[in-house]
Amino acid sequence: MNYPVWELPMGGGVLIAVVSILHVFVSHFAIGGGLWLVVTEMRANRNRDLDLRAFVKRHSRFFLLLTLVFGAISGVGIWTTIGLVSPHGTSALIHGYVWGWAMEWVFFFIEIAAAIVYYYGWDKLNTNVHEAIGWIYFGAAFISLVIINGIITFMLTPGGWLENQNFWTGFFNPTYRPSLVIRTFAGTAIAGMFTLLTAANLARGNFRGRVTRWNAGWAFFSMLGVIGGAFWYKSAIGVWDANEALLGAIPVLPVVAGYFKIGLIITTALAVIPLLVPKLWNKGLVAVLLIVGLMTMGAGEWLREAGRKPFVINGYMYSTGMLVSDTARVEDAGMAASARWISPEAATSEVRLGHDLYLAYCQVCHTMDGYNGLRPFLAQWDEETVASLVPLTGHMRALMPPWYGTEEENAALTAYLMTEKPPEPGLWPADPVAAEQLAWDISCGLCHTVSGFRPLIDSFAGQSPEEIDGFLDESGDIVDEMPAYFGTAEQRAALVRFLHKMNPPEGAGDQAAARPGGNEGRDS
Amino acid sequence: MMPAVIVPAPDALPLPAPVFLLQILLHLTFLLHLVAMNAMLGGLILTFYARLKGGDPSAPWTKLADTLSKVTPSLVAATVTLGVAPLLFLQTIYGQFFFTSSILMGWGWFSVVVVLIFAYYGTYLQSFKGRALGGSRTPLLGVTLLLFLWIGFMFSNNTSLMLNVKEWAAMYFASPKGLHLNLGDAQLAPRYMHMVLGSVAVAGLMLAWWGRARVRAADPSGEFMVTVGMNAFTWLTLVNILIGLWYYVAQPAHVRKLFMGGDITATALFGVGFVLGIVMVVAGFRGSKHGSRIELWPLTMLTLIQLVTMIMMRDTVRNGTLGADFRPATFEVQPQVLNLVIFAVMLVGGLVLLFWMLRQFYVAWNR
Incomplete structure (x- = not known):
């Protein structure tokens, strides 16, 4: 409404999902993997286990290349992407939480510096200092999670913030603690998965078995923590009234929830194998484990994101950028008058007005042929049907933001949508x-x-x-x-x-x- | 029909600190980012130049390129990390403008993320694989450099498009596909070139410091580093004075007027910047005669003052161009004092920790 809308063929949500799911997986690894590095290094040092120490060193290069480059840059990438797709939401998060982001930045900075000193300090720094740097790394990475977790959970369950708009009320919101538990254990679980990858590249033998079991322990026991956290989270959520969302009020949610549950079970079950029978473990299985882990994490994040519909910040701002507090004014003024980016041409062209309204209010979640595609529906509907449905969008089960179109605006949106209807009548399935x-x-x-x-x-x-x-x-x-x-x-x-x-x-x-x-x- | 000028409304939530404080933080963190970026990008350009001059593995240019390649990845890390904070404060103060220009150039702006990942890995490739890359080493370095230059170009596009308010509506109504750049803006080219050339000059100065430290540690290869560094510093600063004047001429008339008596501070900044530039060039030429016995502190102080001057001039251009579209005095402010204090304490603690780690590292490496 306030900002122009980037017309993306695949939809903004898909772009955010691609960037963020990959980032989230690696960034959690950056936290849990940091703990793994220092704990395993200490274990190697205490036991004078030179093989294990060499393994940690070897893994730390992989860790550096994956977390420092892909992890850090894709994190900035999420920020860039949400700014492009949801500028109003990003702006609100920045305004409310500038100091939160600034604090997080301090720890991000320490984290990156410590990772570099840790990696380049192998065999140069004395052991105690090197371990201390490892702990500084993990501490900084974990605190940055502690901070970001407050802001992410705030978006789904702002709780008392809606009344007082207080930084800390929103920060320590109803899902803050269970989410922190899930994310912490997810981090150590992913650390186990990636170190299992490094271990799978070792020559077969006693050492490989020993280190495989150690890493599998990280993955398996952490997964139990994730599952425990997920139960706690579900009981704490309290935002999906009577679980309507999970019953299909948000169509995608029940299926994603199913994927998430199955993913948790498969990931945990897979992690048992190397724990009990390290000999059976191989590169193929580690690839499966990583892919399932990634998909499970993706499903979890998707649940959290979709569960917020139709809001960017639950109860405060709709995904179109409309503020809940502003709805009465928008209802009075009409949709076109409340959107800034309506072209002058719209004054004389009904289709253009409809197009600009579509961009301002629909494009943020819909595409024509891709994600949440409308054309498959349009293909089956005639103009009268579209006209009768446009005013009802707010009542549909996808939980769309309210639509307060005037008669003229409804007609314009209908006219535009009809231009997107395929010229051939929609094919009716033979089956x-x-x-x-x-x-x-x-x-x-x-x-x-x-x-x-x-x-x-x-x-x-x-x-x-x-x-x-x-x-x-x-x-x-x-x-x-x-x-x-x-x-x-x-x-x-x-x-x-x-x-x-x-x-x-x-x-x-x-x-x-x-x-x-x-x-x-x-x-x- | 001429589309109207459209500017998004400022965010409905109040700012958590007075605008002036956010401005100070913006400039301060941007200065740090600028220094790191200069070392990284300027260093990379010098590395590429050295690689082209090349020769056998023992040739001084090759050794210089090898040395520089080792530190580039960490400089990228520093640039990115130090870039996050000014980007945050920029979005806090200028979100209305910055988000809009970013969306208009959506794909270009998004490309920064993807390109940076590849470019960053490119620097690690040079650092970790090095000679093992064989004949593809220099071409790969060239590609990496091009990727970084692309990123800089996108930043120049965005930071100038966010000021080009009057073009926005026409751009957006012509196409909302996020494929615009700010190529029609006369100040884009000098703005970008000023940044890139300046980065090589500043990196040259840093190289001279490094070379001198080597000479003092009885490593004769330092002499060459000082020569190359001082040449880069002096010549590119000279060229950059001319680019700077071009940048000035390319400004809209009402902004030019600010620097020519219309605004005392702006005029003073322009004068200081111009004179400092000339002093830097003269001092650079004179100092270069002394080889590695050159006094670098005065030059460095001049350069730092110049960087601060440039940042303030840039700010003057920004606020001058936006004019009445940007009215910070009307922003609602509800200071979060406690959070600011927590941030400050964390920052100080973080810096202490950072210096402790770097010190440990420095001592260990010199053992």
């Missing part, structure tokens, strides 16, 4: 099951799920296809937010079949169970 699913996705599924959020599973129990079909005629008269059914005859027939199968007669094949929650997994 009956796919057709039924699509018929649901483009109608009832916009606001309902089968058995999760706003479930329909019981609504049609015992009804015949004819009865369901009759209901569709009356659907517009039930509540204000529900439009009359708008599909074509083909879509309608498929939808009736979907709704009928949703609640099958006893003894029949359980279709609904085969797709619990319907299409919750679809991004929207």
